[in-house]
Amino acid sequence: MYRVLITDNLSPAGLKVLEDNPEIELDIRSGLSPEEVREALKSADGIIIRSATKLTEEVLKDQPRLKAIVRAGVGVDNIDRAAATREGIVVMNTPAGNTTSTAEQTIALMMSLARNIGPAYATMKEGKWERKKLTGTQVAGKTLAIIGLGRIGLSVAQRAQGLEMKVIGYDPFMSAERAAEYGIELYKEVDELVKHCDFLTVHTPLTDETRDLINAERIATMRPGVRIINCARGGIVNEDDLADALESGKVAGAACDVFTQEPPENRRLINAPNMLATPHLGASTDEAQEMVALEAAEIISDFLTKNEIRHAINMIPVSGAEMADLKPHIELGHRLGLFLSQQTKGSLKNVQIQYRGEVAEKQTKLITSSFAAGLLSNAFEADVNIVNATVFAKERGIDISESRSTEAGTLSTLISATVETEDGKCSAAGTIFGQDFLRLTKLDEFYLDAYLDGNLLIYRHNDVPGLIGYIGTVLGNHNVNIAHMALGRLQNQPGGEAIAVLNVDGEVPEAAIAEVSSHKEVSCVKLIKMPPATAPLSWLQ
Ligand SMILES: NC(=O)C1=CN([C@@H]2O[C@H](COP(=O)(O)OP(=O)(O)OC[C@H]3O[C@@H](n4cnc5c(N)ncnc54)[C@H](O)[C@@H]3O)[C@@H](O)[C@H]2O)C=CC1
Ligand SMILES: O=C(O)CCC(=O)C(=O)O
Secondary structure (H helix, E strand, O other): OEEEEEOOOOOHHHHHHHHOOOOEEEEEOOOOOHHHHHHHHOOOOEEEEOOOOOEOHHHHOOOOOOOEEEEOOOOOOOEOHHHHHHOOOEEEEOOOOOHHHHHHHHHHHHHHHHOOHHHHHHHHHOOOOOOOOOOOOOOOOOEEEEEOOOHHHHHHHHHHHHOOOEEEEEOOOOOHHHHHHOOOEEOOOHHHHHHHOOEEEEOOOOOOOOOOOEOHHHHHHOOOOEEEEEOOOOOOEOHHHHHHHHHHOOEEEEEEOOOOOOOOOOOOOOOOOOEEEOOOOOOOOHHHHHHHHHHHHHHHHHHHHHOOEOOEOOOOOEOHHHHHHHHHHHHHHHHHHHHHHHHOOOOEEEEEEEEEEHHHHOOHHHHHHHHHHHHHOOOOOOOOOOOOHHHHHHHOOOEEEEEEEOOOOOOOEEEEEEEEEOOEEEEEEEEEEOOOEEEEEEEOOEEEEEEOOOEEEEEEEEOOOOHHHHHHHHHHHOOOEEEEEEEEEHHHOOOOEEEEEEEEEOOOOHHHHHHHHHOOOEEEEEEEEOOOOOOOOOOOO
């Protein structure tokens, strides 16, 4: 049974999807302190949040059970993504469900600013009738500047064009040709764009680049009487600078749905003249909430029960069907990594992974991450898994590169890895027989056919008669049963260097290893421990 914690308001439709899933148990709590969220997460496999819950580094630290965070909405700035990745937790969101509602809120705020709806309403409530003072401006024929031409930005553009506005925009990730298809004149520089508008709206995520994007310096270059709207994130428009500009009259009106602190304790901007404020209502419609809740519920269910990764922020997305196809390859990568971690000595320098044949057409990045998780699993105190392994490797200066060739060799699919440590190089290759029989097909220069599960007794030796009998007797005397044996000879020639990989049942006592090592034709005896063949794939390992 998987346990899903929900700490913010989620629409009943989403809750029902989760309640109807027999594999999922719900833990719904709201108004928790960060410490209470941290405690509650200890018994959760996944969490669904909106914008109120803050998943900081402290909250996410040491949560071995937690595998996934789903944000029912777009902005993930309330989640410490780097910390989640380090802790091996997948972060996913629902990018499209609230686009229309947020675009509509933007237009509603723009129209309200243009026609002074806020002050008109407030003064009517006070019993006043201030027609002259509240004369507005028409939006038709005016220029709207949109910063951030993603889902919401483009949806706002479409609506503004319906209101007969000229739309100009800035987005470093959008081409002028594509912007033109939407009827938007694209500017190359934000500094130029802001000079040419009557209304300005921001629709970017909050990042280091977008924090204070609209500041005193840029406001100074804008047309006098410009109106500014922020339905994206608090901090994209600098709050103090906007308050100054409203007080000076440079900005004729501003509307903010989002604030640097929510709810805002600092009331200066909210109390500034011609300032219209809403309490983060962009996505607060029945329709948007139902859509994001349904999607969030499906995302967490499919992730926990089918390993599907949808709309991931810190991983490659993979559908359920793709994941089913990838599973044996991810497992093979993980086992090759585990195998090589026990074959190598000294600190790791670099890793090269080569994908050949059918596997080269798959999401090899995930297989590489799984390989890295296997390779590093014994090296760290922290749990290393497919989400965080490459981050750990990078932090330690271990260079992992991959190459691919769809041309098959003798095997239809082959994963080969070479690990270089300060002590030298070691390589191994593996394949999949049938659906999911994983095989070690090469160790350094020796071709083999060994099982990649259970205990593997490996020794190098000179290829002389009688040795197999000797080893069999030694292991038999120690009550160790041999399940399978693979021999590899250099260039497949008799009499030279050779290697043996014995899949054995149960443990091999130290004394048996010492006896095998004592044979004059044997060198480098090693016992490698792999998970049993039947161990279910926990792809996050
Ligand atoms: N008020 C509310 O309730 C809601 C607010 N939001 C906010 O709106 C933001 C935008 O949402 P979507 O349009 O769905 O996201 P999106 O990812 O579709 O679009 C974001 C756009 O911003 C652009 N961008 C990134 N950095 C930029 C920069 N430095 N300058 C200019 N453009 C830049 C990207 O290229 C992208 O086109 C979200 O990040 C979220 O914070 C989203 C939903 C509801
Ligand atoms: O959950 C909410 O209502 C906030 C929506 C939002 O800000 C987002 O999706 O980024």
